[in-house]
Amino acid sequence: MNRGVVLGVDGGGSKTHLALASADGRLLAFESGPGTNLESQKAADISATLFTLLVNACKKADVGLRDIKASCFGLCGVDIREDVIYAKRQIIGKLGLPDEVKVHNDAFIGLFNDGFLGSGAVVTVGSGHKWLAVNGKREFMHDGLVFQGLKDMVMEELLKVAEGYTKASGFSSRMYRRFGFRSPDDFIRRWRYGGSRDYVKPIPAAAWNRLTRVQELLGREAESGDSVALSIINAYAVSLADGTVVALRRVKASRPGQKVIMSGSVLVGIKPLRTAFARILKGTLPGSVVVPARFRPIRGALVYAGEMAWKGLPDGSLAENVLRYPGV
């Protein structure tokens, strides 16, 4: 009997993953494409990107749109109720999919990376951060707008040194060099004033590219035991824990034993951050179970869709390497 397939989509700011899975838990197709961010892109463009990925995936899986029994879309920029309605009408509605569709923020699918979760929270840290908690039908998501991002915290440290608030450290000196600046003064001149005056050279493209890798470099510094890097990581971990407690309380799920998933490339990729976050959260919410996601959010989208279509997927399903976070 043909039980059909499920569709999962993880639409991020810089990339989109789209996949199809069968009822027996096999990955039938996995496609990757450019970002699909509701806030910065037109609905028609997002729709076109998704359509291309979907057609390619259906070809690879040798299925038609009618075979899709349920779909789960985690899309960057779906933050408020109206976003869901808009995405359904203007983007997903254009794809010709059957009605069983769940649309949410891309942080939502992180909850189900490793399996279906009825109660718990996910903390996602990639280029931004997001907290989402569920407890049955209760659900709450926030952006931690009062918290600085990890990249901003590093930039703050470098700016503080450059402006004279704090003394230069081995950490700041290495970071300036790695980004291609000769000194704190060179950093601030070119970062703040470069391009706005014909007599100050702008930051070269290569340096901008390195600046986008701030978190990765911070992680390496922390792993080597640098005290400044570790203090930044610790301060950020406190924010992550505070945000988690607020999200869990909001859905009345702050009792001991709650599962908290760490998702997103930064949180999963920086071990000292994972360790600090787990330690601090356990101090605030004793008994919480903090686990790094082993799988990517696209798997969460498939798991959720599998729950919608068939009340779940069999044990041991969707174990393909392409669905795993590398190195975890």
Next chain:
Amino acid sequence: MERGSGAVLGIDGGSTKTHLALADSRGRLLAFVDGPSTNHEGWGYPHCSKVLLDMFHRAVKLAGIKPSDVKASCLGMCGGDLPEDFVEIEKRLARPLGIKGPVMAHNDAFLPIYNDGWRDQGVGITAGGWHKWVGVSGKKSWMLEGRMHPGIRLLAIQEIFRAYEGFSRPSAFTNGLVRFTGFRSVEDFMKRWHYGRGKRPFIPAPPPQHSGQMLRIPEFIGARASRGCRIALKVLDSYARFSAQSVDAVARRLGMAKKEFDVVLSGSINAGIPELQRAIARRVKQLNPRAVVSPAKYKPIRGALVYAAHMAWGGLPDGALVESVLHYGGPR
């Protein structure tokens, strides 16, 4: 140069307006003219030069002098941030006026240090649409922009974020702030201000009065603080703490952290909120016990004239430049 000869030129070039004035060695204001922004970052040097030439010609006509009668000049210019800027400002904005004598070019945040008289060392804090900390010690100067700080407006808005995201309960402060900025509720503020503003085609633009009111958030904080609102006082204290840290960073850089020096508060935010002035004074004392904090009595343009007069004649006589146009609260 003989005392009593010629005039001095002062220019306060801001991001929204420019003041230009001439004074003589007896301390009389010969001319005061105002004009549009002369921020070279936004308008470019050629445009700013034209604006200043026009203003200067009006001023010398009013004063009844020739451009070459100007013996020294001080230009505090918005966008004057780097040593190279000071060189360019002198070359591209000051010298084309046909003036003689020394020229001091600096940022406009430099001027309040001298608003009420000459100082060998001191720190000026300017907080209005932007904030800046400038210190001088003899011939050395150091300026900070506090680039890592969100500013006082965003500190207040973060209280709305906290309430919306569940970190705190909505309060009289947050409810009052959303109404003050023209929104119906915290949710309406978040939807139209945070998630709207062009990010979503289906969310209408914020109300028309919104942008003006957002600029006036410090007034709201000040009014709430004067009535003892705990959150308003917390916001002010947080900002004052950062301001004091900035003063300390400047003072350390100039080697005067343990010495006696004046801290001059300038700009609409510092001038308009007495609770903030007190909080800054308290916080500065904790880090620099010998510093004396006081609000600027005169507009920055007077600081430019005082500085130029110091260069030309070693200073001005007592009782100089008391014209009401130079006072805060005087005519623009």
